[in-house]
Amino acid sequence: MEGTKFYDSGDFERFDYSTIFAGFHEGVLITDRFGVIVFYNDLMGKIDDIDKDYALGRYVYELYDLTEEQSLSMICLQQKRPILNKPMFYRTHLGRAINAINNVYPVFDGGELVGAICFTKEYQMTQEIFSTALPKGIDSRARKNGTRFSFADIIGAGTDLSESVRIAQMAAESPSSVLIVGETGTGKELFAQSIHNFSSVRNNPFVPINCSAIPENLLEGILFGTSKGAFTGAIEKAGLFEQANGGTLFLDELNSMPLSLQSKLLRVLQEKKVRRIGAHREVELDLKIISSVNKDPHEEIQNGRLRRDLYYRLGVVFIQLPPLRERNQDFLRLVYHFVEKFNTRLRKNVSGVSAEVQEFFGKYHWPGNVRELEHVIEGAMNLVGRDKVIEKNHLPHHLVRLSGNMDGAPGGLDTAVEGQPQGPDGLAKGRAWTDMAANQLSLAKLDELHRDAEKVIIHRALTLSHGNIARAVKILDLSSPQALQYKMKKLNLQRADFIQQNKQQR
Template sequence: MPFPEDSNSSGLLDIKNIDFLSVLNQLDDGVIIADITGTILFYNIAQSKIDNLAPEDVIGLKVTDIYELNNRTSMIMHVIYQHGSIKNRAFLYRTRSGKVANTITSAYPLFNQGAINGVICFVKDYELLYQSTSLTTITKTRADLGNGTQYTFADLIGSDPNFQRVVGMARKAASSPSPIMIQGETGTGKELFAQAIHNHSKRREQKYIVINCGAIPHGLLEGILFGTARGAFTGALDKPGLFETAHGSTLFLDELLAMPLDLQAKLLRVVQEKCIRRVGSAMETPVDVKIISSVSQDPRIAIRENRLRTDLFYRLGVVMIKLPPLRDRQDNMNELISHFIEKYNNSLGTNVTYISEEVLDLFTTYQWPGNVRELEHMIEGAMNMAGKEETIGIEHFTPGLDCLEQLDFACLETPFSMPKNPDDQKTEIPSKRLDPEGPYNFIQARSDQEKSAIKTALYATGGNVTTAAKYLGFSRQLLHYKIKKHGFCRGDFIQRSIK
């Protein structure tokens, strides 16, 4: 496609002609740009919402004219005089019209030929951030039970004995005040288990509180967990943290390993002493909180990698619940599939009843790195493609189906010695010295390896799909699918065998 005549036909981005201000005006964070005198030159829409001021009433005025700040207390003026950056500083200020804003602010000097000639300031609304961390991270796809949760043990799908054993452990632990640590790969249902435990406990009538430790900047996490006292830092207010909010209830610390080690030490003291001290306060407040935490890897490995304090593990891992990955729950596959089909029939208005054997065979050979969440994603996508059809087939997963084909043919071992493929002598083996202009793509290499293994098995068995599938280690339905995929004709292998 030819370039327009007035564009840069070289394909290089001309940064000088980019309208950066229009981009800044679309950000969710407030943005202020001021010159060396503190006069506001740019004031985006998000900042006008935070301050409740119109941009046209602000631009051209000095920062100290708009806000109840002086050259010492204004962050913009501080950067101008000190020539240094300010990052993620909690900052409370009041506009001249009386609006009070509680924010997280960063300010950076702007240079021209080595000399500072202005400041750019980014402002986050602290109240919005705080409120968002007080909500559960699960998408509200079903009714809230009235305590901030959506799930109970009845919603945990799977009759597999090992899975039911884990559910039984969680039920017993729910009645105890001792902390629980849930270990599981991504997508295994750690949040669902945490909610189910809360709803099976005596605290079920109280509000369930959850925070994702990896989603909050480290500088804010301490104040959000333990609260702040007025005067602790510039703009700090008396505000309870999540521990105080969760008094008498359950606090779920999701992604615990994302919490910095120094904050883990403060958390340890709270667990031991059962009281908290707000940031900047000397007063201690008793708290009665059932703590559930989650980790995505073996906590002992995290300890060796210096991501988890040993003493905190002993305190929070009093009861350890390890959730099995989906690849170890193959007996539950049909139950989970049926559950998700029913769920999305209701939400999408579809009428799917069955899933084809070919798809089921692919599902049972896949390792599911995303676990149950990935399975649900695949089912939902296929049902969107199925429309009014009753059966989900291979064709409904394209192109997402390619990710399911992860069989490692490089490690394939067969119980017999196969004769050489007659075409092998004609096959060109790629040189170990790869052409930099034509890289030998890994996906293509894996596909070629798969084709070679299938051809060898079909030659060895005279085109007998059942026997070839047995030697290859998967079902005949899956082999039929792959024969079609690679464009093979079974008759070619039968004729060669007869000759």
């Protein structure tokens, strides 16, 4: 394929990539000769867990935690020859880890290099296909039921997170289905595993599947199982529903599942029976279903990516996970949890982060949430050497490049003591924490101010909407009516008061 001519002009915009590559069962990424991404298909977005619009127009080494010398696309552009069947483990700049097999080809126009095209097949996805998506890898903490986490592993004490934990623990005692809503990296699977391990079926299997990582033509067989002879090469194989029978099935990123398969899933949930592809016999099911979506489910319904009837069936118990940028009270606690974690794993003796790093963290918007924070800390501690404090020069280069574009977006705590490492939970860490306690607002006070501000804003929205919950949700740009009702209950705001106020004004 070396020297392949894809078009008659070096102008990439004149070439219709979508027609050819959109339906590929491999991730496809195309860069121009400078390494700028000009095409990025949907499956590549699923592999990377990155929105296509976010990827386009960025340098390829900005999208991934790689240098120009490590990026296969950049190497291909420099060497002007293909890179074939190259296995590679890498992370996106949002923290997602990917194990993939890549084929990268240079693209020429009349003998002149104009770009490179990379085909990516996720190795993890291939393993899931053959292992029917059972939990991956071996972990020293792994339980026999396929989990690693419990509620004790959830770090934080903020009001919203504590309420999510409370709801999750109550949901664990019920056979009803649970829907977890949260952005990428907020800990949806951590919550799902914790619910399972808090339930009466904790000794039975916990079986997860990422609905976005498996091609549509394979997903049905993986979920429902196959019967020998159903199609060429089909073997007698139990699907995930059968494997999770008696325990918990976790459908991660449900909104990525094709609508045609969502209707079949709904039937299985209604009938509580599953039939393997090509089989005549149905298997009775007795299991708990936990699912997750990474976007507002109501918007996904409106956009035609999630069936409304399936949402009502799976969203009996609704758990909203707050993004990291809203977890001010927990931010330092998380930072130092990861510092201690990687001190042990990497045999380091890091005591904290500098004031400059804390200020940087406070302004960064953390699109990858807790997962991204964890990988940033891990990356920094690999570069810290014998230093005891994480400085800004230890942070991943792609993160530091963003600092020039940040304009004070809300993130973690923006309080620090100049020149001193900061400690977790507001606990003393040398004189720095004593000084901070004397000169800065306490975490409790900050939480109180946040609560007061939130109450004023919600009160205003309810006044404008005359107590109409649906209209207030739109004004506040919240994810769901349930999210607003939860906040109203927390803030002791009664809808009836605003309806009555409207009547009096008339």
